[in-house]
Amino acid sequence: MSEEYAIASGQLTARVAALGAELLSLTDAGGREYMTDADPRWWTGHAPVLFPIVGALNHGRYRLGDKEYALEKHGFARKSGFACEEHEEAWTRLALEDSAASRAVYPFAFRLELLFEIAATTLAVTATVTNRDSAPMPFSFGFHPAFAWPLPGGAAKDAHRIVFEKPEPEPVRRIGTDEPLLLPGRFATPVEGRTLHPLPELFEADALIWDTLHSRAASWGAAGGGSLDLAFPDSPNLGVWQKPGAPFLAIEPWHGYNDPVGFDGDFRDKPGIVVLAPGASRAFRLSITINPPSGEQP
Secondary structure, eight states, X not given: OOOXXXXXXXXXXXXXXXXXXXXXXXXXXTOOBOBOOOOTTTXXXXXXXXXXXXXXXXXXXXXXXXXXXEOOTTOSGGGSBOEEEEEOSSEEEEEEEOOHHHHHHSOOOEEEEXXXXXXXXXXXXXXXXXXXXXXXXXXXXEEOOEEESSOTTSOOGGGOEEEESSOOOSOBBOBOSSSSSBOSSOBOOOOBTTEEOOOGGGGTTSOEEESSOOOSEEEEEOTTSOEEEEEOTTOOEEEEEOOTTOSEEEEEEEEOOOOBTTOOSBGGGSTTOEEEOTTOEEEEEEEEEEEOSTTOOO
């Protein structure tokens, strides 16, 4: 079993696993859980870290110049053991660096650091990618937190909504059923103004994907129940996903997404890729603020 690290403020407690630097649990002072329970009947994940790709590659492979490499969906970080470099009552820092195994599938020297910090009712997560190589380093990064649906507080499941920071009129993208690649077409957004009513049937064709996203914040919850405020200032893309009917909803800020159908270009030209200069770093932030059910103290 992976080692776990608990951090707390008195109003909020989080548990993080060394395996994948994955957020496992987020509970308020009353012990109410805001993350998925990872019931294996649906999905065993909680909040995987997606690096160095988000989504799937065409035929599971990518090309760098005249060399080709294989990477499984969402990359290897989510299944890698992170080292705990610092751990205090309210924060913990985990890090992953390249190894012979990682360089066989991703030929770059890198450091991926996850800093988890709690203050009052907010968990702040900062993921920092550093290029330790002598060549420019292409990558994507994504958060994949899956939250309870319904959230604590007794509000009906059907009453829950995502409310975006800004109107989101742009069409969404979908993934093919034969291959998990981004379809060329665009689909009418299910967002009405700023509000998404996430009906289970929306996810029968897998995730909703925004490759053009105006918001960098959103809320999740229902009137009368608990809710979450999310901020993701460094992520221009978003995936929203569940197994239809499951008791969770994944709200996933990304920089990058699946290969488009037919993409066979160089990895550095893949849509959504970040290219870091040697020695440079790039940070991706996600904050989750818990709002307890109406009339209750945090």
